[in-house]
Amino acid sequence: AYWPSSGHLVVEKLSASYSNGGEQVLHDLSFEIKSGERVGVVGRTGSGKSSLTLSLLRLIPTKGSVMYDGLATEHVNLNALRNHITIIPQQPDLLSGTLRDNLDPFGEYDDAVLNDALRSSGLYNVQAENEDERITLDTPVSSGGGNFSLGQRQIIALARAICRQSKVLILDEATAAIDHSTDTMIQASIRAELRDVTVITVAHRLKTIGDSDKIMVLDAGRLVEFDSPSKL
Ligand code: ATP
Numbered sequence: 001a002y003w004p005s006s007g008h009l010v011v012e013k014l015s016a017s018y019s020n021g022g023e024q025v026l027h028d029l030s031f032e033i034k035s036g037e038r039v040g041v042v043g044r045t046g047s048g049k050s051s052l053t054l055s056l057l058r059l060i061p062t063k064g065s066v067m068y069d070g071l072a073t074e075h076v077n078l079n080a081l082r083n084h085i086t087i088i089p090q091q092p093d094l095l096s097g098t099l100r101d102n103l104d105p106f107g108e109y110d111d112a113v114l115n116d117a118l119r120s121s122g123l124y125n126v127q128a129e130n131e132d133e134r135i136t137l138d139t140p141v142s143s144g145g146g147n148f149s150l151g152q153r154q155i156i157a158l159a160r161a162i163c164r165q166s167k168v169l170i171l172d173e174a175t176a177a178i179d180h181s182t183d184t185m186i187q188a189s190i191r192a193e194l195r196d197v198t199v200i201t202v203a204h205r206l207k208t209i210g211d212s213d214k215i216m217v218l219d220a221g222r223l224v225e226f227d228s229p230s231k232l
């Protein structure tokens, strides 16, 4: 069966550091996110939001357990983990090549699917702002994605997530670099295109995630609040 099939996340006593034996940046986080829930993560700079996103995919050394649909990540091959759960980092790197290569690095999808994903991600709206540059699947991407803004790179990563239809999406919004309309657009695409997906969004504006099912507040690597927005 395809894993994770529903996107139910259980985290127990999760701690993390950036090197084995290094200083802990997350301390004993325990929480549960139900299938299809939208969770917004907030906290001041350095509170551990990005570290949490990385820990959920074992991209940094962790202790404790992270389970998706009952399966603990330590029992999952790391490549499988990263192929089945999508993370959009604060500064996504793109592959040099074309947009098609970036949306579909393994050549799995028809152009119709890729074009739909591009359209629903909102990249065509971004394009409308500079009409002289048509964005298509053949648009070249330079190494690292330097010919796209940080916000556009996140949108491209989101389009890839839409193609993959993974059951869990972890989005670490770009900070100051992302303008308000871009982050509103990203949230709108997520709502429209990823309906039965568990979505964890690290946000820098409360407004972006105001309609989340739950808000998680981190402070100095600890979970200090986790509740519905109306109860905070
Ligand atoms: P921001 O809002 O600025 O993105 P954040 O909440 O995402 O902040 P983190 O990046 O998770 O914060 O940082 C948490 C702690 O981990 C901080 O003390 C930070 O200095 C440390 N840290 C972050 N990245 C690294 C790294 N690559 N190596 C070592 N320590 C790091």
Ligand code: MG
Residues within 6 Å of the ligand: 049, 050, 051, 090, 172
């Ligand atoms: Mg961060």
